Amino acid sequence: xxxxxxxxxxxxxxxxxxxxxxxxxxxxxxxxxxxxxxxxxxxxxxxxxxxxxxxxxxxxxxxxxxxxxxxxxxxxxxxxxxxxxxxxxxxxxxxxxxxxxxxxxxxxxxxxxxxxxxxxxxxxxxxxxxxxxxxxxxxxxxxxxxxxxxxxxxxxxxxxxxxxxxxxxxxxxxxxxxxxxxxxxxxxxxxxxxxxxxxxxxxxxxxxxxxxxxxxxxxxxxxxxxxxxxxxxxxxxxxxxxxxxxxxxxxxxxxxxxxxxxxxxxxxxxxxxxxxxxxxxxxxxxxxxxxxxxxxxxxxxxxxxxxxxxxxxxxxxxxxxxxx
DNA sequence: AAACTCCTCAACCGCGACGCT
DNA sequence: CAGCGTCGCGGTTGAGGAGTT
Numbered sequence: 001x002x003x004x005x006x007x008x009x010x011x012x013x014x015x016x017x018x019x020x021x022x023x024x025x026x027x028x029x030x031x032x033x034x035x036x037x038x039x040x041x042x043x044x045x046x047x048x049x050x051x052x053x054x055x056x057x058x059x060x061x062x063x064x065x066x067x068x069x070x071x072x073x074x075x076x077x078x079x080x081x082x083x084x085x086x087x088x089x090x091x092x093x094x095x096x097x098x099x100x101x102x103x104x105x106x107x108x109x110x111x112x113x114x115x116x117x118x119x120x121x122x123x124x125x126x127x128x129x130x131x132x133x134x135x136x137x138x139x140x141x142x143x144x145x146x147x148x149x150x151x152x153x154x155x156x157x158x159x160x161x162x163x164x165x166x167x168x169x170x171x172x173x174x175x176x177x178x179x180x181x182x183x184x185x186x187x188x189x190x191x192x193x194x195x196x197x198x199x200x201x202x203x204x205x206x207x208x209x210x211x212x213x214x215x216x217x218x219x220x221x222x223x224x225x226x227x228x229x230x231x232x233x234x235x236x237x238x239x240x241x242x243x244x245x246x247x248x249x250x251x252x253x254x255x256x257x258x259x260x261x262x263x264x265x266x267x268x269x270x271x272x273x274x275x276x277x278x279x280x281x282x283x284x285x286x287x288x289x290x291x292x293x294x295x296x297x298x299x300x301x302x303x304x305x306x307x308x309x310x311x312x313x314x315x316x317x318x319x320x321x322x323x324x
Numbered sequence: 325a326a327a328c329t330c331c332t333c334a335a336c337c338g339c340g341a342c343g344c345t
Numbered sequence: 346c347a348g349c350g351t352c353g354c355g356g357t358t359g360a361g362g363a364g365t366t
Contacts, residue, residue, distance in 0.1 A: 014335080014336070015334095015335075015336090015360090016334075016335075016360085017334090017335090036351080036352095037351075037352070038350080038351060038352090050351085050352090051336085051337090051351095051352085051353095052335075052336080054352080054353085055334085055335065055336080056334090056335085058353095059333095059334070059335080060334075087354095087355065087356085088354090088355090089354075089355065090353075090354060090355085101353095101354075101355085102333085102334075102335085102355095103333080103334095105355075105356085106332070106333050106334085107333095109332095109333095109356095110331070110332060110333080111332095
């Protein structure tokens with residue numbers, strides 16, 4: 001089947017819309033309503049293809065479009081729905097009135113996806129990332145840091161104040177890396193890297209006691225056998241291991257009832273959502289805090305028992321129907 | 325102030341789904 | 346049922362604004 005020519009092939013205008021074009025499109029739709037997108041451009045006096053007009057209307061000109069930053073509640077809803085629906089942006093957009101699929105998709109790609117990756121969570125599966133290649137950038141950074149440390153003069157002369165600042169920053173960064181790396185199933189290479197870094201960290205701490213590692217991390221370094229065995233009693237509660245409670249999406253106490261999720265919907269008694277307590281708040285609070293606080297909450301033993309993804313613990317009739 | 329890099333988001337493209345004949 | 350036209354979706358791109366050096 002021969003496809004209709006794309007916009008460019010007929011000498012139709014492409015690219016950003018001018019206010020005049022917007023006005024024409026708005027006027028036409030207000031006067032005639034939505035009909036055939038194919039026929040609209042000619043009828044409205046626009047030198048655009050119908051597809052372009054449709055997109056412009058849906059993503060920008062529609063009167064019910066909500067502009068501005070996504071609220072924390074919207075962010076939670078997106079994370080929640082994405083864990084169930086995947087990249088079904090239009091389906092997700094149906095639960096966020098005033099938001100377009102394009103807007104949600106952009107927001108996901110520019111903010112949420114990165115946030116999850118930073119946290120060591122696979123943005124597609126919403127599970128902790130356990131693959132080696134996912135850890136590669138961190139391992140490279142670890143290796144570079146190690147090299148950096150080995151090259152430090154530590155001679156106590158004029159460079160000292162600067163050195164301390166750099167070391168403090170390094171320490172902070174290494175704490176993050178450590179916690180990230182510890183959440184990944186260790187390979188012999190990783191174990192070796194971590195072992196040598198542990199030694200390096202100990203040396204730094206001895207030389208620069210004011211930059212002690214946090215008790216949490218020290219406990220972690222001490223408690224985690226780098227060969228992959230985690231003493232059972234030291235296993236931290238994980239985001240995914242917490243008892244599943246019957247809570248609504250607004251686990252954040254600051255969110256008032258009128259802002260509650262659209263997923264919860266009109267019939268909240270029927271559509272309550274099961275989630276690990278506070279998990280979404282943790283996720284959406286990430287921007288202001290150290291990502292590794294969350295990363296450290298993942299299992300450290302590369303356990304063979306797969307951790308449940310949110311989708312496995314979320315029960316929402318409407319969404320399940322949508323999936324079906 | 326200029327050059328450069330990074331980030332955001334509007335818009336495009338290709339494809340599958342759907343509906344009509 | 347097949348063929349065709351249109352619509353809607355998801356992935357991707359690139360212009361331009363913001364931030365940094």
